[in-house]
Amino acid sequence: MSGFKVGELVVDSGSLILSEGSHSAQLFTVLSGWAFRYKTMEDGRRQILNYMLPGDLLGLQGSVMGEMQHSVEAMSPVVLCVFQRDKLPDLFRNHPDLGYDVTWLASREERMLDENLLSLGRRSALERAAYLIAFLHQRATAIGMVGRKPLMIPITQQHVADTLGLSIVHTNKTLRRLAQKKLLRWHDRACEVLDEGGLMAAAGWEGIGEGTRPLI
Amino acid sequence: MSGFKVGELVVDSGSLILSEGSHSAQLFTVLSGWAFRYKTMEDGRRQILNYMLPGDLLGLQGSVMGEMQHSVEAMSPVVLCVFQRDKLPDLFRNHPDLGYDVTWLASREERMLDENLLSLGRRSALERAAYLIAFLHQRATAIGMVGRKPLMIPITQQHVADTLGLSIVHTNKTLRRLAQKKLLRWHDRACEVLDEGGLMAAAGWEGIGEGTRPLI
DNA sequence: CGTCGGTTTGATCTAGTTCAACCGCCGTGG
């Protein structure tokens, strides 16, 4: 693995890590922090596709298919492990088990997108919001980000709106309803989860259900 | 590759190929026909996630991560090439280039899901419908399914509704609007594309833009 | 000849959008 790694990269909150349309030569792994993947339309409409947490691979689409078709932006200070994209075929040749792990990660991403798609297509605003927050909380929990201190998800209501496909106004009203039910508490650009089970119930969501995870 | 293949499977239109919650032992490639991937909620709401055409891999999530979290159903007679799922790690070990191709396919699926997510989150009903039909037409074209005879996409309006996250009634009204604009013609459980460019324009969509595709 | 799945149409209703303010906080520049 070490031969494949090029270096580390540290970026601030709000920085653009990868940009739609570019032919970036890098592939990253998140070591710490939060980021999100999104697409935009010419007229400015933005859709957040998924969130990236420590352990996630970032830029695989660009590496394997050429041009990036989405952007990635940091939501907190982020530390990245940088790889050389053109060495990816070598990785598959010389370390087939690592190649398999890359496929595992790609499959997991696909699974998350499936669930997000179900959310956007078939869940109500309240269900969607509950789902999103519970989902992020579960992911953070799974990688040990939530200890004795309650977790603060570093997200703004604009992010939530752009993830759920809702207007910012309705997003606000919906989040307040969840807060009134004591399922979460909203802070300044952060969300604290008070009752993950309650959120899951409100969303009609069973949870992630993920096997053992490879470390890259 | 031959050692990996187990056999062929032929199924009728409407058959369930893979089922949510199962631990299917197989992995498939579509040889001919149309199928779709979907998820359902307990109360019956259904969301179609993507469509499967010849060349697509099917059941990778189940193979790599255990349990299937979506189902797959045939929309036409379908011929499948069947693989043994537990031989997948061997494939990566003994044929790294094929392993890479699997990852390529997974990345491509991710890309399509990204675009669908943008559609559901940020496009209007008319844009979504236009996008979906143009998208299917492009995919079919890319694999040479459309020759001198115009292509008939073997889809019902219920499929379209469950893909776009719309009600069946509104889907019908939206498709009629596209038909009035002479962008498509609706037949009995089939859609004929009259003007792909017009559909793309109506959707605000640039097209797929796909590199060279591996054959598995 | 009845029935069933797919499609069509009109009327009514509502979840979510848009518009328009306003508040509190913080960083900047005079």
Place this chain on the structure above:
DNA sequence: CCACGGCGGTTGAACTAGATCAAACCGACG
């Protein structure tokens, strides 16, 4: 030191895209 502007969040009122309800049509098929 204070005024100003911008960003994130909040709230109410008016509006609309799309949902729901209800009914009918049409061709295939037993």
